[in-house]
Amino acid sequence: MTDSLINPADSLERQNQKLLVIAEALMRRAEMDTDQYGAAYAQFERAAVLEGQVKDRTRDLEEALDLLNQSNARLADANQETEAARVDLANAIEAIQEGFALFAPDDRMVMCNSRFGMHLKDIKPQLVPGLSFAAYTAMVSTSRHLSLPEGVTPGAWTRNRRKQHARSHSMFNVRLRQDRWLQISEHRTPNGGTVILQTDVTDIMRLEREERDKLLDNQARLIRATLEHINQGVCIFDSNARLIGWNGRLSELLTLPLSQIRLGSGFDVMFERLRAELIFPDQDLPDQVLDWVRKKNNRPPKRFEIRRRGGVVLDVFAQEMPDGGFVISFTDVTAERRSARALFEANELLEHRVTERTIELEEALSVAERANASKSRFVAAASHDLLQPLSAAKLYMASLNADDRPPQDRTIIEKAQSALASVEGILDALLDISKLEAGRTSLDIASVDLGELMTGLRDEFAPAAALKGLRFRVVAPAVSVLSDPGYLRRIMQNLVANAVRYTESGKVLMGVRLRGETARLEVWDTGPGIAEEDRETIFREFQRLHRRASASEGMGLGLAIVERACSRLGHPLELRSEPGRGTVFSVTVPLTAPDVAGPASPPRDQAVRPFQDRGLIVLLVENDQELSRAMTMLLERWRIEVLSASDAEEALTLLDEIGIEPDAALVDYRLDGERDGLELIALLGQRFGGLPCRLISAERSAELRQRCHEGGVELLNKPIDTATLEAFLDRIQPRPPVAGRRNG
Missing domain, CATH: 3.30.450.20 (PAS domain)
Incomplete structure (x- = not known):
């Protein structure tokens, strides 16, 4: 009955009031309404039970109210903590400087x-x-x-x-x-x-510009520009592992904010920022990198790969500088790694296809070679036969070119002679091509004076260049090379003729660059250039890219002869060109040794060492003539140029006189004169900065080892171990060709 009289939605106080009213009404009714069956007592008993239920319900409601109050209190605390956290977050974000x-x-x-x-x-x-x-x-x-x-x-x-x-x-x-x-x-x-x-980053940008203007000279700005234009991220650290240089590509590859790349930043700090963003293939690699950086000198070059989150693969190369600093470069090799996987899969398919095509190609090649040989023999015979009547025609034309001829006739005769000379040049080119293709050329390898050869070419082409208003310059050094004199002249003649013919304005330059035991003959022009897709076409017979050239200027055989002659002589031919800017052709020819007057004999030591093709120059200071002579013979056998001296004064005077900076030095400890080997090495270090040196001595005293350790010089004991000497030479790289450092 109480369920129907009490609304559960009422408050506890309201429900208690209703229950009390109901109980009081029931008590009154029990007292007033009595009968013979004891109905009044029953109602009283029901009222007592109802009162007990009311008390129980009241107690339950009070407990529920207490729980509700506790929950409300906890909710209020939680809301307060949430608001405090929100305020703290807002304050933290507001405190950020960005x-x-x-x-x-x-x-x-x-x-x-x-x-x-x-x-x-x-x-x-x-x-x-x-x-x-x-x-x-x-x-x-x-x-x-x-x-x-x-x-x-x-x-x-x-x-x-x-x-x-x-x-x-x-x-x-x-x-x-x-x-x-x-x-x-x-x-x-x-x-x-x-x-x-x-x-x-305004202050950073302005500060960087100000520091660059104050500290960098012309050479440094050139290096900076070079770094900014390469596709690698580069950072340079000094001997204390502090950042002293970088390029913009570094920030892009490492996704490192510019504000975190600052002059003087320590390597350890920058590396720790990057470790969380990079994935190393070996978990020990980060510690190995830090150990490499903390090592003060004699760090071997270190190369490894890392992955950036997102799948980007970076090739990292670290190398020590002579002053104890180091350079680290980052190269994005993601595309190469993907291509390598694709190429590996494609290679298996291609190998299968190549195997199927090999038999067909061999048969087709045999047919083509027979046809080409027949063509070459025919062209050679026809060219030779045509030269006979052509020579007679030139003689007849020469007999007609008398001074008493009218000007109109002399003009016609001169044009006819020019036409006959063009035909003769074309026939000579055809004959050269046919001989080179038929393999019937006999090479006469001898010493060729480049100065004499290039001077003759200058005299030959200077009038034609002047007629077109071109600046024609020849730089002819006094060196000799090993080649066939006739074919080498024909090669350079065709290259210069090609440059003069197709260059409308600007200049043509013919010069020589010395590289170790070789000379690279180069022809530069400011002509129209050659597009990438045309660089194979120009070496084919009867191919001319610029059709405006007349037949009298050639039939497109000059470069074909150059390519075949270089291949026959074993002279590497290179081409560099930029459309609209010009072209460079270069031919690499071996230099003639001072005591060689004929063909170069094969090297006695057939083992090819990694440093033999670097063109190294080594200063040898040794007062024992026999040992000096033996060491010189060994180094020259390894294709290394040797500058020999017997004491410190002679060595320094020699370097001043010839103006050459060596790539390394081998110095005996006991020398004639006032200075010993360690003192000379210290002077060389001051003069050339970081010059690789080894001290040679038969002494094995603790005092000498202590002096070598203090001076940072490694000792090479006598008798000299050639394997140790080879290992030392293998680590040497030629010093950059700065003006005044080397001849050529």
Whole structure:
């Protein structure tokens, strides 16, 4: 009955009041209403039971009220903690020195601090929670404080900005008015949202420019420009592992904010920032890198690969510099690694196809070789027979060229003679081609004076170059090479003729570069250049890229002769060209040894060592004539040029006189004169900076070893171990050809 009279929604106080009223009414009724069956007592008994139920229900309700009050108290505490955490988060974000904004996965702004957009004052009031990213980029692109790149419209800037937003990580710089700069860094959160950081790097940019202007000279600026234009990220550290140089590509490859790349930053600090973002193939590799950096000198070159999150593969190469610093380069080899996998799969398929085609190609090649041999023999015979009547015709024309002829007749005769000379040149070229293809050429290898050869070519082509208004320059050194004199002259003659013929303005240069035991003969021009797809075509017979050249200027055989002659002589032929800028042809020819007057004899030592082709120059200082002679013979056998001296004074005087900087030095300890070997090595180090040196001595005293350790010099004991000497030479790289350092 109480369930129907009491509303559960009422408060406890209201329910208690109703129960008390009901109980009192029942008691009155029990006292007034009595009958013979004891109905009054029954009602009293029911009232007593009802009162007990009311007490129980009241107690339950009070307990529930207590629990509700406790829950409300805990909820209030939780709300207070949540509000405190929210306030702390907001304060922390507000304390960040950069502009910060968080966008939800649906690309709507969740929150931002007061620094976000502070440089774009005209749109700052509109940067509020709920703003879409599309609206945000549209507002930024039209802000009057944004300095758009030249030729870029707000719409194009917006499209490019949204492309960057689509990436998981992106970082770029934005230029503002009044030469201010912002670095924008975007990172995707695990739930698909986006965190945007805006860093004012104006001071960094200005400071970097000021420091660059103060510290870098012309050579340093050239190096800086080179670093910025290569596709590798490069960072340079001094001997204390402090950052002293880098390029912009480094920041892109490592996704490292520009604000974290600062002059003087320690390697350890930068490396620790990167370890969390990089994946190393070996868990011990990071410690190995740190050990390598902390080693002060004699670090061997170190190469390894790392992966950046996102699948980018970087090839890392670290190498020590002579002053104890080091250089680290990062190369993106992701495409190469993917290509390598694809090539491996394709290679198996290609090998199967090649096997099937080999038999067919061999038969076709045999037929082609027989046809080519027949053609070459026919051209050779025809060219030879045609030269006879051609010579007679030239003689007849010469007899007609008398001074008493009218000017009109003399002009006709001169044109006819020119035409006959062109025909003769074409027939000579055909004859050369036929001989080279038929393999009937007999080579006469001898010593060729390059100065005499190139001087003759200068006299031959100077008038033609002057007639076209070209600057024709020849740099002819006084050196000799081993080659066939006739074919070498024909090669250079065709290259120079080709350069003069197709160069309309500018200059033509013929010169020589000395590289170790070889000379590279080069012909430069400022002609139209040769496109990449045409570089095989130009070496074919009767092929001319520039059709405006007349038949009298050749039939496209000159470069074909050059290629075949170089192949026959074993002289490497190289071509470098840039359309619209010019072309460089180079031919590499071996130099003639001082005591060689004929063909070069094969080397006595057939073992090819890695350092033999580097063109190394070694200074040998040894007062024992027999040992000096033996060491010189051994080094020259290894194709190393030797500068020999008997004492320190003679060595220094020799280097001053010839103006050559050696790549390494081998110095005896006991020398004639006032200075010993260690003192000479110290002087060489001051003069050339980081010159690799070894001290040679038969002494094995502890005092000498201590002096070598203090001077940072390695000792090579007598009798000299050739394997140890080879290992030392194998680590040497030729020093860069700086002006005044080497001849040639």
